[in-house]
Amino acid sequence: MKIRDARRDAAIDRMADHLLAVGLAGTSLRALAAAAGTSDRMLLYYFTDKDALLAATLERVAARLTAMLDAALPPGMRLGFAPLLTALWSAVGMPALRPYMQLWLELATGAARGREPDRTLATGIMAGFVAWAGDHLDTTDPARPAALLLAIVEGGLFLDAVGHRSLAEAAVAAAVAPALPPAPHAHTSEP
Amino acid sequence: MKIRDARRDAAIDRMADHLLAVGLAGTSLRALAAAAGTSDRMLLYYFTDKDALLAATLERVAARLTAMLDAALPPGMRLGFAPLLTALWSAVGMPALRPYMQLWLELATGAARGREPDRTLATGIMAGFVAWAGDHLDTTDPARPAALLLAIVEGGLFLDAVGHRSLAEAAVAAAVAPALPPAPHAHTSEP
DNA sequence: CCGGTTTTGTAGCAGACACTACATAGCATC
């Protein structure tokens, strides 16, 4: 029972790479098997289902992502709202994280339609992000700022995804600027 | 050449309903044809491709969405950052708009991977949203606040999609609150 | 070396998919 688990685990790693490369929609048992160096027959020997296989692989991907985030902003480091937002935004903008963001978006799409295992996985991953943001904020009550921070980052990723990266950067810049929204009906003096 | 165009147009409307109901991934020529009351054969007579068909249908969906947004917040109405954000957030939270948001997310997923026609369509739709936000803000230079507003709304929709609606609401509440982020390193006096 | 369990290959199933070839029905114009 050891060999099976070891090969199964190795397959998960290779399949995670493949999933990051082609996305959830663009994959198939045969393609995943080729990427993992086995046959579809074996994948269904290791896993009961394609869904179970994808769930395990997506969990591996999530673990990698949180590891990379921890590397960029180690746990225990606490920052104010603006510095944390800046740091997190530049972290998720790293080219190495691009496939992760694409897959994250795809998982959220499935979750929005209530599909499983997408929904459960996505909710859990996002809960992890919430905890992460709360742990990195130096505010007394981090709940609301953490929510806003995550909304801005996810929103920025979304704007970037639809081809408006500069808009996303403007949003982050606006959120970081001191007096965020100029007081309503009060025009700034700069022409 | 008139009958063809009329029926083609009617088919687009029915297919838009179907697309909103089941999403891009869950559809097929046969299902679309059934929803439109024709045959797949006819759909490929009206359109050159499945892609062309989807592009036309998605444009129809986008037109409907902007019409609904204009109904909720008529053009010409200008607001400050916080009121506009509140109004827009409650507008996109309407149950009738839920399928639109799911489809919008799905389109963004395709756009993130550079797939066509998703990419072009999504970029154009988002450009429309940017113009819409700029037109509804009463600030002198609406570029940055508009970007932030869109990022928060899209981010909130994303948080909602992954099952964290209350988090999304907290984010909007935080963005609307007067002194958005408590000054960095300065703890509020409330315990 | 033998017998049973674990691991793997081969071949295929039944269904869905986008798309096409071909023929026909309806209609209009001359």
Add this chain to the structure above:
DNA sequence: GATGCTATGTAGTGTCTGCTACAAAACCGG
């Protein structure tokens, strides 16, 4: 009424999908 164009039905094509039946190989304790 012949001719030609538009509109539609029938019946497929080849390919891909997740998954399975069956059997052979490999391994391991006795």
